[in-house]
Amino acid sequence: MRAARLSRRTVSLGTLATGLVQPWARPSWGAPDAIDAEIARRHDEALARLQTWIRSPTIAAENRGVADGAKLLSELLTSAGFDTVKQVPTDGVPGVFATLDAKAKRTVGLYFMYDVKQANPAEWASPPFEARVVDLPELGKAVMGRGAVNQKGPQSAFLAALHAIRGAGKKLPVNLVLVAEGEEEIGSPHFHQVLAVDEVKAALAKTDGVFMPFASQNKDGSVIINLGAKGVVECELIASAEKWGRGATNDVHSSNRARLDSPAFHLVQALATLIDAKGDPAIDGWLEKVKPLSSTELAMIADAAKRTDEAQAKKGLGVTTWARDSDWKTALADLAARPTVNIEGLVGGYTGPGGMTVLPNRATAKLDFRLVPDMTARDAEAKLRAHLAKRGFSDLEVRVSGAYDPTTTSASSRLITAQVATYKKAGLTPVMNPRLGGSWPGYLFTGAPLSLAAGHFGLGHGQRAHAPDEYFLIDSTNPNVKGFDAAVRSYVDYLFALA
């Protein structure tokens, strides 16, 4: 979920109005059964497994823990009952491919990531790679550490479900095919190579779809099902005297501005062409493949607008006015369906306190572009380059660091109908959302040649992915938000629903 969130809160549609959530006292939402007992019995073992995983970080951006990460995941999968587990070499960090043949009729795909985002220990209340259990107000006991919610916590809960089913002497209701990567946080640059392996492709092709374990429950108890995600192109746009052939290749005294061109202004002039006066995309041909929301999708948005709290969403974001002075329904529709041109960061020349009379030789804008069907990342990048070239900015470097196509999965797919059924069994009526405003590499499953359903699923609660003090709730004291054992149970129920 690299591009999908800075913190969970900021990506959610808003906050659900109250009255939708029913608390439950046990992992299961019916009478307790043997699997519940096994989940409870194995609670400490599962928690220890998650802590061990967090304490062994893989950080692709730092080339840290790469070999250890693939090895540890392989061991976790073998221990959970997968009968074949293979590392899949790529041009980068290795992938992992695993299967579990339960002699079941149906097969379900899983997508895991074993890498995590960087963490600066100085910013954390609890050391990011110690996975301590901490008390959180209004929530209860949680594991705090990098990867706790993104994605080791939910994935550990899923593995705990396999342990519990087996431990209770039950037969797994579906076969499993699992693919994992260790480069999700740097934009999955080689994951397509894992999926291109014949054996992997053939195994995935037999599945009813692919899901990623996910901490879907918000602090107010609400759950949202996203039927897809926007695509993204993330890049740096760099103006430099060196490539431009104008200005000074050293940082020189700003008095020279009188006789020298400015790469920083060259960048500003290029950036200004990317949007119109209102701030909307103005790149040549950018919107020509954009598909408007269908009447069904519009109905979902209308329902979400009624069931979610605009005022609380605005408060959470620190917002008084939506772009284009839109109403709440339009703001939700925009989040799902409007392509974006965003400046993530600007950096060039002197960036310290006060001023420094320098004429910088280069300046960089960090950009991201969110894409909707039927845009593609490749076409978007080509359009960006053509747009710049046409306006005299062909010297600007476009360094793409991550690119995902949009991904869409039908609400009527087995993957999704089973999600709705499982949440409803738990007393939750999920809000259906046509498309997540963020991005994940689901398009590799939903696109050709696999053309599978793909999405996220799971109870469980955590926040602060990519931020300090990331956590995953273990033992809840909040009646609206359930802890680890209930998350485990949600995976058990989902697998049975999928069968």
Next chain:
Amino acid sequence: MRAARLSRRTVSLGTLATGLVQPWARPSWGAPDAIDAEIARRHDEALARLQTWIRSPTIAAENRGVADGAKLLSELLTSAGFDTVKQVPTDGVPGVFATLDAKAKRTVGLYFMYDVKQANPAEWASPPFEARVVDLPELGKAVMGRGAVNQKGPQSAFLAALHAIRGAGKKLPVNLVLVAEGEEEIGSPHFHQVLAVDEVKAALAKTDGVFMPFASQNKDGSVIINLGAKGVVECELIASAEKWGRGATNDVHSSNRARLDSPAFHLVQALATLIDAKGDPAIDGWLEKVKPLSSTELAMIADAAKRTDEAQAKKGLGVTTWARDSDWKTALADLAARPTVNIEGLVGGYTGPGGMTVLPNRATAKLDFRLVPDMTARDAEAKLRAHLAKRGFSDLEVRVSGAYDPTTTSASSRLITAQVATYKKAGLTPVMNPRLGGSWPGYLFTGAPLSLAAGHFGLGHGQRAHAPDEYFLIDSTNPNVKGFDAAVRSYVDYLFALA
């Protein structure tokens, strides 16, 4: 010389063609006299004085060494023979006012600064506040430290001249009035308060002009006399969701760009209006007070173009093409006479390696604007604000951190004719330049009510002002570039020439 240089090299007109320089073997360029002997005898004492000064830094931006700096300068002035030395309180760092009544016919003004720019020791080859003597290739022994050339080295050489004249039993040929400040590096925000004191104003009014000791000799031996300097407005332009009332006041996940306005793009759109397609100022009314170069000034530029080396200037700056594809003469004229709009730095949102999917709530451009006669800093700031307001950018904060009007001194003033004579005596034919491309607070002397001549003078060589490894040459091994004792002698000769 806060706004005047990043490094000396970058502000010079270029590099003089060879053949202009005559080496000399002694501080004096005639037969050695008693003053030469005294300069040589006091060489180590003067060096030690400079080292002591560098080891006691005053850094206004950090409020460091403020009281010590004024005290130390006062002691240095008293020791050099000034008979009244007073600290002048301001709303910021105190100024210093000193007079030396030599019972001479004429009185000369001096401008000193006792503060220095910040220094990051990690970037230095020799600790910036230890003032070690180091060996520099092709130059010889130099003092390395913050303030070595900007401005403690040249000022120490001037004080050494006073010691030498007195030590040799000679009478000082002129009376002196000295004004100093400890906030030059933050844009002289309170120096006008020093000059507004009746006693100071009256004393300065009696002078033939004011000069600042300055290391005027380039590495090739050339010397340039600047007959003025551009003015400057230095400011931050800040776009924020808070002031704009649009976008998110937190940094939020970039997916929200679909429904939220972008302060960073708001800034980009504002910046793009400040220049035209060629990068030249496009602020409303910006050029209406610009006075073109006179025929005399144009002749100076033509002479400078002939006598300086374009290829070497381009090489030093890392430049292949001047702005507007100008020739060398036009490039020199632009440096002297063209107003500028410059981006010193851009900073906003995520500025680390790679990307981060964030929608920043604020972005800042650090700008400087160079002004030429008859523009004024106050009028320029007003025009900038009006220009922004007219285009819907009145929410952007304009935080001015420094502002100087342009300053001009006549080539026929006694201050300048004495400079030419002194340099010529040393075998140097100075290049006359109508106006320095950088800026200094000389307008406080040349403007009303004082309306004095003002400029810089001094042999001596040093570089890397504001940069790491700043140095001032002490014992030269380069026949073209003279060391400390010759710089001292140049001040002796200048004072006699002024008399």
